[in-house]
Amino acid sequence: MAGEPRPSRRDFLRGRLGRAGAEPHPRPEAPAAPSSGSHGAAAPGALGGALPASPSPDRQVGPRRQVTLPVHRPPGAVHEAAFLAGCTRCNDCITVCPVDAIVLAPARFRHAAGTPMIDPYTSPCRMCTDIPCIAACKPGVLRSDQPLKMGVAYIERAACLAYAGSFCTVCSEQCPVPGAIELLSARPHIRPDICTGCGVCAYVCPAPSNAIVVMPLADRAGAPSNAGPELT
Amino acid sequence: MNAVIDRREFLKQTALATATAAAAGGAFSLPVLGGQEGASLKWNKAPCRFCGTGCHVMVGTENGRVVAIQGDQKADVNKGLLCVKGYHVGLALYGRDRLTTPMLRKDGRLVPISWDEAINTIAIRIAASPKTFALYGSGQWTVGEGFAGNKFMKAGLGSNQIDGNPRLCMSSAVTGFLSTFGVDEPPGVYDDLDACDVAIMWGNNMAEMHPVLFSRLVDRRSRGEKVTIIDFTTRRTRTSDLADHLLLFKPHGDLAIANGVAHLLIRNNSFDRAFVEKHCNFRQLGAKPDEKTPPDMLGVPMTFEEYARAVEPYTPEKVEELSGVPADKIRMLGEMFGRRDLKINSLWCMGMNQHTRGTAINCLVHGIHLLSGHFGKPGDAATSLTGQPSACGTVREVGTLCHLLPGGRLVANAEHRKEAEELWNVPEGRIAAKPGYHTIEMFKRFNTPTDQGGDITTLWVQVTNPSQTLPNLQRNFLEKKSLGDKFLIVSDVYPTATTELADLILPSAMWVEKNGMYGNSERRTQHWFKLVEPPGEARDDCWQLIAVSHKLLEMGVDGMKGRDGKWIFHTAEKSGREVPIWNWAHYYDVNVDERLFEEYRPFTTKKHKNLAPYQEYVKARGLRWPVVQQPDGSWRETRWRFSEFDDPFVAKGREFQFYHSVSKDDKALIWFRPHEFPPEMPDKDYPFWLCTGRVLEHWHSGSMTRRIPQLHRAVPRAYVEMNREDADRLGIRNSEVVTVKSRRGQIDLPVWIGGRGDPKSGEVFVPFFDETRLINLVTLDEYDPYSRQPDYKKCAVTIVRKG
DSSP states (O other), X not given: OXXXXXXXXXXXXOSSSOOXXXXXXXXXXXXXXXXXXXXXXXXXXXXXXXXXXXXXXXXXXXXXXXXXXOOOOOTTBOOHHHHHHHOOOOOHXXXXXXXXXXXXXXXXXXXXXXXXEEOTTTSOOOOOSSOHHHHHOSSOSBOTTSOOOOEEEEEXXXXXXXXXXXXXXXXXXXXXXXTSEEEETTEEEEOXXXXXXXXXXXXXXXXXXXXXXXXXXXXOTTXXXXXXXXXX | OHHHHHXXXXXXXXXXXXXXXXXXXXXXXXXXXXXXXXXXXXXXXXXXXXXXXXXXXXXXXXXTEEEEEEEOTTOTTTTTOOOHHHHTGGGGGOOTTOOOSOEEEETTEEEEOOHHHHHHHHHHHHHHOGGGEEEEEOTTSOHHHHHHHHIIIIIIIOOOOEEEGGGGTTHHHHHHHHHHXXXXXXXXXXXXXXXXXXXXXXXXXXXXXXXXXXXXXXHHHHTTOOOEEEEEESEEOHHHHTOSEEEEOOTTTHXXXXXXXXXXXXHTTOSOHHHHHHHEXXXXXXXXXXXXXXXXXXXXXXXXXXXXXXXXXXXXXXXXXXXXXXXXXXXXXXXXXXXXXXXXXXXXXXXXXXXTTHHHXXXXXXXXXXXXTOOSBTTBEEEEOOSSTTXXXXXXXXXXXTTEETTTEEXXXXXXXXXXXXXXXXXXXXXXXXXXXXXXXXXXXXXXXXXXXXXXXXXXXXXXXXXXXXXXXXXXXXXXXXXXXXXXXXEESSOOHHHHHXXXXXXXXXXXXXXXXXXXXXXXXXXXXXXXXXXXXXXXXXXXXXXXXXXXXXXXXXXXXXTTSSBTTOOBOTTSOBOOTTSHHHHTXXXXXXXXXXXXXXHHGGGTOOOXXXXXXXXXXOEESSOEEOTTSOEEOOSSTTBTTXXXXXXXXXXXXXXXXXXXXXXXXXXXXXXXXXXXXXXXSSOEEEEEEOBXXXXXXXXXXXXXXXXXXXXXXXXXXXXXXXXHHHTOOTTOEEEEEOSSOEEEEEEEESSSSEEOTTEXXXXXXXXXXXXXXXXXXXXXXXXXXXXXXXXXXXXXXXX
16 A cells, blocks of 8 residues: 655644644545535635735825734734834744744735744644744744734634534634633633634634634734724 | 524525525534535435434535535435534545555555456455355445345355444344344334433433434424433443433443343332233343353243342342442432333443443343333334444345345245245255354454464455454454465455455445445435446446456356356346446446345345335435335335334234234343343453543544544544543543553553543543554454454553653
8 A cells, every 4th residue: 555644743743632643644635625625725714914905006095005914923923013023034933833833924915925924724833832933033023921822713603513503522622722612511612811813723623614713813912003903 | 593593694694505494493504615506516315424323415516526515404314414524424535545446465565456357366266265255244335235245145155154344333232123022123213312201321422423313302402392311321421411310330330220220110010011911021041152052042931020030139229339320310210211201212322232241231221111111102212323324224134244134034044045045036055054154253264374274265345444443453353464375355445454454455436436225223224326436446346246246157156147047146128138237337337226226125025124116215315114105106114113003014903013023922022131240350450441432523443534634633543531530640641642451452542631531430431443543452352142243342451651
């Protein structure tokens, strides 16, 4: 038979349980997926940091307005303007991340392109206890004295199996932050004050249409009030 | 109501018009994603590929691919709801490593070969030694596949060396039904879930194993109905969370509990005297089986007084001592059974069947239902739930076990053989009288050198993964690696632990890549049509059997001809011209599945398991047998067997009639079976009980579900559930990898404390879906002497910290 696929580092640490062993089989490619396009690149809930679409030319008046929607930054990130100014794009955080959770923001992030971010639907932050990305950040835009909160997750109840007559507790089982997802009457409830927005719940949600939306933090500590539109 | 509004809102937002049917009767369905409603998207019905519940799905196909799945609103079983596996069932077809070409092991390496060479290789092996060839099938075989396999072996080769994996999963339920009613399969149906006042889970984690049925039950609460759920279990599970009474018992304590209920019914004089006098006899075991006395399932009669004396010692206090369930809870249960105004539905699955006293506990649970008259009315039933989609429909009904013929007939019975030979149109004396080897024996003999009594030399495995699912794997299968003269043929859709051992691998078509029929837990026979082409050179399992049979015919093997000198699978058009169905290019020129089903139907009337014509199933979302034609020509299914109000075979005025009664007087048997201790119990060296089982997200050995990304991410690997007290005592942390070790083998697993299930102190639980961590290296292969079903739920292990 075909040899066992070589475990990647991401495979190595996938899941909260048992930090050993690789995914045994290659996965079907995303386009092959019937009934569930929700984990692919075009995940419906993947709101991570995209700028709004370019305004049409005829509506463009005056100097172009700089609108910044929040980017899903790794844990301990400083205020966004300081982050953009300070991040040297050295990729050290990406190199040390043991689960390949940190990626370079693609071109659609415009001025933020090339800076480190997390796409929880592809590979969430696993909330390492030693937080190697912060330790590796030489310019100090990821800092251990900052809150680890990256964002917050919401459950779209209409899509959640547990709210639709089926049984499912996967998000609460795999959540790496104790107490962030509670089960009440066998249904998950997210505590926004405890949730760090790591995105593990969104990554593991097995509902036909992913029932978790992860919002990056809109205003990280120290952000000036005019940093961007509020997301409520 | 919120859920409904939310869903409608969601549908509007996502503009998916495919699942607009609103919830009816309290059922739910989630919207379908992935498919675009359009002219080229076609929807067809099919039963779900996974478990024995038998949910129906609507399969959306476009450009030759399955692109969407939706719960079938028209299906009685699930009313549009699916479990997490069901919503993703379409993905089971599209794992990247589907097997697409036959492969033969040459000099230790698997090399692609042609189908001609593959079929030829098998035929040569069989022709050289037909009596040492065995076929190991599956409860995932379609009805047609099982029938073809059974005919090929029993009416073709004249060999009974055919068994199926339901031996590991359902055979104690079979012996329970046979001992009690004289005929297999539940008298009740899923409708009992809608009508019962009390549902008792006998070691049954229904919320994870039959989630759609459990939803059907608990959903009644949201409609304001009262349903009391009693969860008898050895570990807290997801079912326990929704149960009114969680009654934790010691492993193997279930026998004492059932006897305790019988004791109370008699002591309180609350049993149903009229029902018992009119419809029941009492039985107990005869001589204890030993080398000279084979196990006798029929036992010896006993009087009511003798029965009452036999259950006399099972006082609530004694039962508490034996089972660990508090005496007052036993009294509560006894009182419930004593009430005529309550409707009680007992439900079980592997907890009672994978049990070295599986037949006994099955008989005892039927017994307390009969004794208390909780039988044969909507809501009053004792129903075993199956794990595989067609364990009932194929293996139990078509009889693909070493001792059975189709329709519940026995190879050991000369009259039954004669009837089968007539129906199959093969010469008298073709079918062998001696049963073949049951599963464990079959594999032991395949796993033993031929000159040391290993008289199975060629084994063909279809649609199952024994190298992961047999108990005590090393002793029962893995030795094969070093035995040069053994030949293993495996038909499967993905590389599995079993294909690793194979000498010849045949790529199979699966589910909607072929025509098929399944039969679920409630006697419901279901049908589907082929919707998409199988990948590469993958072909139907049924065709593989037929092609080998034809090759043997060409080689002049006598058994492949019937009385008329024609091939046993001879198939002709209406004009009389033969269709060469052994040639894949012509296999779908006719509907072979329909031909085989119509050939099978006459067998089903022999034991009142009547099936309707094939075309009736094409129209229906399954029909529950016996299906009997009405004066107006329509076909009517039966829900409650043996009850006059519903079963057409019960004589008028009889109220109940057990027309296959073991005692030949239309009465059912109430058995006394004593409490006994299991063969292996925890001791100083191996202080923990090990229980194995499934999880919601994965189905059996995981060969399909582990290739579905959503399911694999949800539960990526096996684990060992431990009680917190035990873990603290041993200094074990959550997620720490420990060694689970028994007298037979060991594996390393991460610990999960306070997880989805929570074993009692002194017990651990491990799921068996993970092929990279084979818990069956550790399990015990002791089995029930009557059903020959092994006990995967109880053996002694120790937990060792690493490093």
